[in-house]
Amino acid sequence: xxxxxxxxxxxxxxxxxxxxxxxxxxxxxxxxxxxxxxxxxxxxxxxxxxxxxxxxxxxxxxxxxxxxxxxxxxxxxxxxxxxxxxxxxxxxxxxxxxxxxxxxxxxxxxxxxxxxxxxxxxxxxxxxxxxxxxxxxxxxxxxxxxxxxxxxxxxxxxxxxxxxxxxxxxxxxxxxxxxxxxxxxxxxxxxxxxxxxxxxxxxxxxxxxxxxxxxxxxxxxxxxxxxxxxxxxxxxxxxxxxxxxxxxxxxxxxxxxxxxxxxxxxxxxxxxxxxxxxxxxxxxxxxxxxxxxxxx
Amino acid sequence: xxxxxxxxxxxxxxxxxxxxxxxxxxxxxxxxxxxxxxxxxxxxxxxxxxxxxxxxxxxxxxxxxxxxxxxxxxxxxxxxxxxxxxxxxxxxxxxxxxxxxxxxxxxxxxxxxxxxxxxxxxxxxxxxxxxxxxxxxxxxxxxxxxxxxxxxxxxxxxxxxxxxxxxxxxxxxxxxxxxxxxxxxxxxxxxxxxxxxxxxxxxxxxxxxxxxxxxxxxxxxxxxxxxxxxxxxxxxxxxxxxxxxxxxxxxxxxxxxxxxxxxxxxxxxxxxxxxxxxx
Numbered sequence: 001x002x003x004x005x006x007x008x009x010x011x012x013x014x015x016x017x018x019x020x021x022x023x024x025x026x027x028x029x030x031x032x033x034x035x036x037x038x039x040x041x042x043x044x045x046x047x048x049x050x051x052x053x054x055x056x057x058x059x060x061x062x063x064x065x066x067x068x069x070x071x072x073x074x075x076x077x078x079x080x081x082x083x084x085x086x087x088x089x090x091x092x093x094x095x096x097x098x099x100x101x102x103x104x105x106x107x108x109x110x111x112x113x114x115x116x117x118x119x120x121x122x123x124x125x126x127x128x129x130x131x132x133x134x135x136x137x138x139x140x141x142x143x144x145x146x147x148x149x150x151x152x153x154x155x156x157x158x159x160x161x162x163x164x165x166x167x168x169x170x171x172x173x174x175x176x177x178x179x180x181x182x183x184x185x186x187x188x189x190x191x192x193x194x195x196x197x198x199x200x201x202x203x204x205x206x207x208x209x210x211x212x213x214x215x216x217x218x219x220x221x222x223x224x225x226x227x228x229x230x231x232x233x234x235x236x237x238x239x240x241x242x243x244x245x246x247x248x249x250x251x252x253x254x255x256x257x258x259x260x261x262x263x264x265x266x267x268x269x270x271x272x273x274x275x276x277x278x279x280x281x282x283x284x285x286x287x288x289x290x291x292x293x294x295x296x
Numbered sequence: 297x298x299x300x301x302x303x304x305x306x307x308x309x310x311x312x313x314x315x316x317x318x319x320x321x322x323x324x325x326x327x328x329x330x331x332x333x334x335x336x337x338x339x340x341x342x343x344x345x346x347x348x349x350x351x352x353x354x355x356x357x358x359x360x361x362x363x364x365x366x367x368x369x370x371x372x373x374x375x376x377x378x379x380x381x382x383x384x385x386x387x388x389x390x391x392x393x394x395x396x397x398x399x400x401x402x403x404x405x406x407x408x409x410x411x412x413x414x415x416x417x418x419x420x421x422x423x424x425x426x427x428x429x430x431x432x433x434x435x436x437x438x439x440x441x442x443x444x445x446x447x448x449x450x451x452x453x454x455x456x457x458x459x460x461x462x463x464x465x466x467x468x469x470x471x472x473x474x475x476x477x478x479x480x481x482x483x484x485x486x487x488x489x490x491x492x493x494x495x496x497x498x499x500x501x502x503x504x505x506x507x508x509x510x511x512x513x514x515x516x517x518x519x520x521x522x523x524x525x526x527x528x529x530x531x532x533x534x535x536x537x538x539x540x541x542x543x544x545x546x547x548x549x550x551x552x553x554x555x556x557x558x559x560x561x562x563x564x565x566x567x568x569x570x571x572x573x574x575x
Binding site for chain 2: 014048051052053054055069070071072073074075077079081083085086087088089090094097098099101102103104142
């Protein structure tokens with residue numbers, strides 16, 4: 001498979017702060033990657049480095065197998081970062097024309113891309129008159145102008161209203177369905193869960209998990225239980241040999257371990273405890289993520 | 297190069313404030329010609345500036361380039377803001393992400409600076425030629441096209457000054473502060489000059505020479521003030537004092553070299569800052 005981007009042992013220090021600590025990543029054509037991490041975990045810094053706007057402290061990265069210089073490679077990349085940056089006094093169309101000049105593509109794609117993001121009827125409006133959602137959609141149109149090999153999105157839905165978030169996600173899903181490689185950085189898990197096939201979890205600049213989204217989910221089943229007397233229930237479950245861990249959350253107990261629903265039910269019944277609630281659950285990415293980022 | 301220029305000109309020309317400032321600059325530049333129509337009455341005799349010899353070849357080259365360079369502040373504002381805006385809009389970051397290299401970014405600004413200086417020089421050349429042919433007492437080609445080094449000096453002076461502005465824009469990132477710093481820098485140079493001259497007691501000539509190495513001072517030394525060279529003024533001065541003041545008004549190669557070195561320093565430092573800074 002064709003490798004688009006390789007990152008090896010990347011480090012970035014801001015004074016004493018180690019913003020990116022030994023991050024390695026390889027991006028293959030056709031996959032959708034997510035970089036997950038709480039705010040300040042080094043997502044944007046990592047992207048900033050490969051996008052030529054932040055200087056690395058040490059480590060290596062190469063685009064398209066190292067055949068091109070970074071700025072040449074970036075002409076084949078579409079990227080939007082945190083907030084949309086355009087010239088406020090230019091119209092949407094003029095802004096895109098400028099991007100075409102920089103990337104060395106012709107103007108013919110402008111209308112097509114504005115159509116995809118639903119801004120064709122506003123192409124002659126000045127950028128400063130746009131709402132945040134529209135600005136972000138223009139940024140996506142701009143990133144798509146050169147039919148990029150890879151689309152890099154850094155917190156694309158940050159600060160948008162629910163409708164705007166929905167629009168952006170629909171656009172991302174459409175683009176992903178064309179087979180475009182996407183790298184999506186976000187602190188919103190459902191966003192990553194819904195569109196990504198691979199995920200990299202960062203915390204304080206370090207990799208906590210790197211692999212497929214499914215791989216992150218597997219083997220982490222647990223049970224949600226509830227009864228009239230939660231303390232009694234907890235004590236009883238603590239004595240059960242196969243239970244590894246119990247957490248209390250909103251009046252329910254989460255029970256981890258090599259367990260079957262019938263086992264729990266039978267065991268508690270023998271102890272004269274009757275459950276009002278018993279559900280087998282798979283850990284969602286969000287719970288996985290919180291677990292990963294808080295336990296270490 | 298054409299690509300870089302077209303990118304930069306689009307950024308400037310589509311900005312209304314820059315467009316208005318550019319137009320204002322060229323309109324004001326033309327107004328040097330209005331001096332021709334200044335009349336004043338002196339002891340019952342009509343004086344017309346144009347007839348007093350300020351538009352005589354080759355003196356006109358000196359006079360017009362000096363007057364025109366006063367107006368360079370209009371373009372300086374555009375240049376400072378074209379750089380500082382890239383920071384405040386976040387478009388510097390976006391340009392780099394879109395695939396412009398840092399070198400190309402600086403080059404596109406510098407090429408534009410040279411273009412501005414060149415257009416301004418050509419404009420002054422054509423305007424002076426027209427004014428000269430209308431009012432000059434001598435119109436022989438040999439005289440008309442002598443002393444053209446003032447135009448070269450004018451071009452180099454503008455390029456250097458705009459490079460300084462560009463550098464300040466990159467260094468300070470805010471237009472208003474950068475322009476403020478430019479003024480402060482001017483004052484600092486004057487203070488240094490004053491200190492050297494009056495505190496060190498090494499003589500005026502050496503003090504002037506040392507001061508000539510400072511950027512703004514070096515730029516202003518390129519084209520010396522032409523007023524005291526003005527014939528009518530001289531005539532009056534001669535009548536009063538009876539002596540002829542000896543002052544060298546010509547453009548020196550040495551001074552041009554200093555200014556070019558400053559231009560190179562400003563551009564290299566701009567590039568270095570851009571390269572080092574995380575955005």
